[in-house]
Amino acid sequence: MSSPDLNEVRLQISQTDSDLLKLLAQRRALSIEVAKSKLASSKPIRDTSREQQLLVELIEQGKPLELDSHYVTQVFHSVIEDSVLLQQAYLQQHINPETIANKVRVAFLGQQGSYSHLAAHKYFARRAEEVIEHGCKNFKEIIAKVENGLADYALLPIENTSSGGINEVYDVLQHTSLHIIGELSVPVEHCLLVATDTTEEKIRTIYSHFQPIAQCSDYLGMLSDVTVERTDATSHAFEVVANMKRDDVAAIGNAEGGRLYGLTPIRTGLANQAQNFSRFIVIARKPVDVAEQIPAKTTFIMSVKQRPGALVDALLILKQNNINMCKLESRPIPGNPWEEMFYVDVECNVKSSNMQLAMEQLQDITTFIKVLGCYPSDDIKPTEPELD
Incomplete structure (x- = not known):
């Protein structure tokens, strides 16, 4: 029996992936139609009994296709979450028409590649076509950008499941006239990132923001002869390590952000907790109304x-x-x-x-x-x- 041609198989996979993307886009469009129907009926966005029934039916449909229940559930959890958030964003823009914009100016901590930068793009992906970035060095500068009208929104990390609440953010909220208008939680995967072909044993200096340092304290505590240097943001740590190009320095941050600076992860899963999430809040000059269909x-x-x-x-x-x-x-x-x-x-x-x-x-x-x-x-x- 001859082996299948690898290039031909890969072409079929690419075509299948393309078909999947079209189907996902079609499902998203139908989700918006569902949101439109709920405007008049005032029905809640989420119907957990319907979701549960849907998942059971999909699992049963997957069995003869040799798709196990865990795989089907995992895939459709992501699909359902996206549908819920998409419908929420649609309803919110309907009752707050002044928030509809093709471009939004967003202030956040650090530069490209920081956790705040990635979270900002994730949040506004459903709400605007373009994000005009305003990277800032500290939380006071972020607040000032919005208060002075230089940015429409600000994104602030408020707490982490490992290191707890971020005191500096609580303190600046106490003295501002801005309003919280949204939130999002994002999974955090801390990696050790380097700019050269090196090993973990050679590292003598690690750069990162104080939050990842706190969240990876167990790992850092096991290291000997290693100096930990704090930076304004993880993106600043990436920049420092990329510019130094030495085999004895590394940064702690996310792999996606590090790639923007040409860094490569040599160790993953550094956080004290396996399930590590950061919660961000979105603030603006004016408050918003929340549709009654949305928690x-x-x-x-x-x-x-x-x-x-x-x-x-x-x-x-x-x-x-x-x-x-x-x-x-x-x-x-x-x-x-x-x-x-x-x-x-x-x-x-x-x-x-x-x-x-x-x-x-x-x-x-x-x-x-x-x-x-x-x-x-x-x-x-x-x-x-x-x-x-």
């Missing part, structure tokens, strides 16, 4: 009276109004020793009746309260099929 989050800050149980009393108001709190972070108030400002994320639309009542009740027992933004929740939890 919403509201972020607000508050300070409470200095008496026993004051914070508990405030949180009980959320419970009594059936509002789920998904994050609570405290930061010191400058100039007020031992007093704290609390940052609160809740899963609720700020315009809902229970949230409005909760805010009224909180006004009575807090010394300060301010809503930073209400925005669509980007946390698309995958639906798991129930199989016999």
Whole structure:
């Protein structure tokens, strides 16, 4: 039996991939039609029972094609997530027509290749045709770009599943008039990247931003005779290592960003946690309305009276109004020793009746309260099929 011609097989694979792309584009177009139908009916974007039924049917259809259930589920989790986010973006632009634009100016930390740069393009891929980039050296510069009208939006990393909340971002949010209008979570894959043909044993200096350094502390703690240098952003670390072209220096960051600078990963999976995600927030000069078909989050800050149980009393108001709190972070108030400002994320639309009542009740027992933004929740939890 003769072996198949490799070039011919590769041509068939390329044609199959091209056909898949056309089908995915067709499915995306149908997702928008679904979103249009939900404008009039006010039905929620997500129908998890429908998703579950769909996954079960697809798994059954895949069996005679020798496609295992894990493969089918994994593929369609991505397809369903994309469909949900696409429909959410469509509904949001429908009720906030002023946000529709072919070009958007976005400020973010670092330059091309930084995690913030990649996250900015991921978020606006569904919302604009072109992103005009404004790379910045620090969070204050990012905020200033939007406040002064030099950028339309800013993207800020707010927390990481490994290293926790980013205090500098919480602090700048406390003093700005800007509003949170969106969020996204992105998986983080830290790699050791080099510019020459070298080995891990030769590395004596590692460059990176302080967040990846903190998130890879277990790995870095095992190294001996290695100096760790902090940079303004991972993209700056890539630039430094690329320019030095030495076999004893490396950067920690993502492989996709490193490739823009000609760097190659020699070790992957450096983070302390195998599942490592960073959450970003999107801010703008004006707030947005969130369509009632979309799950919403509201972020607000508050300070409470200095008496026993004051914070508990405030949180009980959320419970009594059936509002789920998904994050609570405290930061010191400058100039007020031992007093704290609390940052609160809740899963609720700020315009809902229970949230409005909760805010009224909180006004009575807090010394300060301010809503930073209400925005669509980007946390698309995958639906798991129930199989016999």
